[in-house]
Amino acid sequence: MQFIDLKTQYQHLKPEIDARIHAVLDHGQYIMGPEVAELERELAAYVGVKHAIGVADGTTALLIALMALGVTAGDEVITTPFTFIATGEMIALLGARPVFVDVDPATYNLDPAKLEAAITPKTRAIMPVSLYGQCADFAAINAIAAKYNLPVIEDGAQSFGATQRGKKSGALSTIGCTSFFPSKPLGCYGDGGACFTDDDALAKKMRELRVHGQDRRYHHPVIGLNGRLDTIQAAVLLAKLPSFPAEVEAREKIGARYSALLADVARVPTLAEGNTSVYAQYTLEVEHRDVVAGKLKELGVPTAVHYPIPLHRQPAFAHLELGEGSFPVAEAAARRVISLPMHPFLDEATQDAVVAAVKQALA
Structure with missing residues (x-):
């Protein structure tokens, strides 16, 4: 049993993916080739924003967004402690201080009710995470941010394709960021990511930052980095994008079916009003998580934990005390969290086997 089944997806899309990759091999423009600009147009149209900027990976997307907003040493950026290290890591890498705000117990996303108390004169930005496939409460977060004239960055590494009140993840804040890591809802065959914005000036700056701060050849107004998206990865994403809406639909259906079948034995995901989820992970809460994971492994069901150690308890952030x-x-x-096999090609028979194993493990 596959936790995420990329092989089946490839078999479904093999002619399109192969043709796109071979087109790059034929023209030989491996860095910033025409597929990158084509993908950016397609992504911007899909998300519903003016600008999409393809970058090396989701972590680089966060770094470029923070740099574009002028975050620097001594600043504070508010985020969540319940996320992958990259979120807090990129704040710290710039010399800024991550200021954590606890999460909503229903969605695991940053709790807007606790946000305002964390804002200080040093706060430079707010960076919520759209965890497990559904967006944070951007209506509430943006309202507080506007009150203090603060930009908001969405870490949407797990939520590409999700919506909030009809607007797509990536289009809900000053800058949206996502990841195209292979296991993400829309994944390439290596590392990849993107930044999204409606702000022309920020888009221009982010495009320059990803190529060493360059606005024209060998002219560098700002310090940037090598944050480019490979042409071959853009080609893979272009091949996958046409079928992505159908995959999102399948994810929603599979996630809802899991919840219907497991609600009587475990705490299943809670969708906030107005949200859809792409279920980047289908995550339960259970007692004695490690014991349950061991039993599921014996029963042939792979699981994962996202994330067993909150950021404020990581050794790298020990100095925050x-x-x-x-x-x-x-x-x-x-x-307590544990994630089950989840991908758009999960058939009902396999899902039923997972559910039966979970019920046996929890009995």
Whole structure:
């Protein structure tokens, strides 16, 4: 049983993917080839924004977004402690301080009710994460941000294709960022990512930042980095994009079916009002998580934990001196969450086998 089945997806799209890759091999423009600009147009249209900027990966997308907004040493950026290290890591890499706000127990996303208390004169930006496939509460977050004239960056590495009140992830904030890591809802065959914005000036700056701060050849107004998206990865994404809406639909259907079948034995995902989810992970909360994971492994069901150690408890952030109990909701979730096999090609028979194994493991 596959946790994420990329092989089946490739077999479905093999002619399109192969043709796109071979087109790159034929023209030989491996860096910033024509497929990159084509993909950016397609992504911007899909998300519903003016600008999409293809970058090397989701982590680089966050870094470029922060740099474009002028985040620097001594600043503070508010984010969640319940996420992958990249979110806090990119804030710290710029010399800024990540300021954590605990999460909503229902969605695991940053709790807007606790946001305003974390804002200080040093706050430079707010960076919520759209975890497990559904968007954070951007209506509430943006309203608070506007009150303090703060930009908002969406870390949408897990939510590409999800919507909030009809608007797509990536189009809900000042800058949206996503990842095209192979296991993401829309994945390439290596690393890849993108930034999204409606702001012309920010888009121009982000395009320059990804090529060493260059606005024309060998002319560098700002310090940037090598953050380009490979042409071959853009080609793979172009081949996958036409079928992506159908895959999103399949993910929603599979996620809803899991919830219907498991609601009586475990805490299933809660969708906030107005949200859809792409179920980048289908995540339950259970007691004795490690024991349950061991039983499922014996039954042939692979699982994963996203994320067992909140950021404030990571050794890299020990200098922040945020002890156990600082963010109790995130800490409780980190002890209890477990993710099940989830991908758009999960058939009902396999899903039923997963459900039966979960019920047996929890009995």
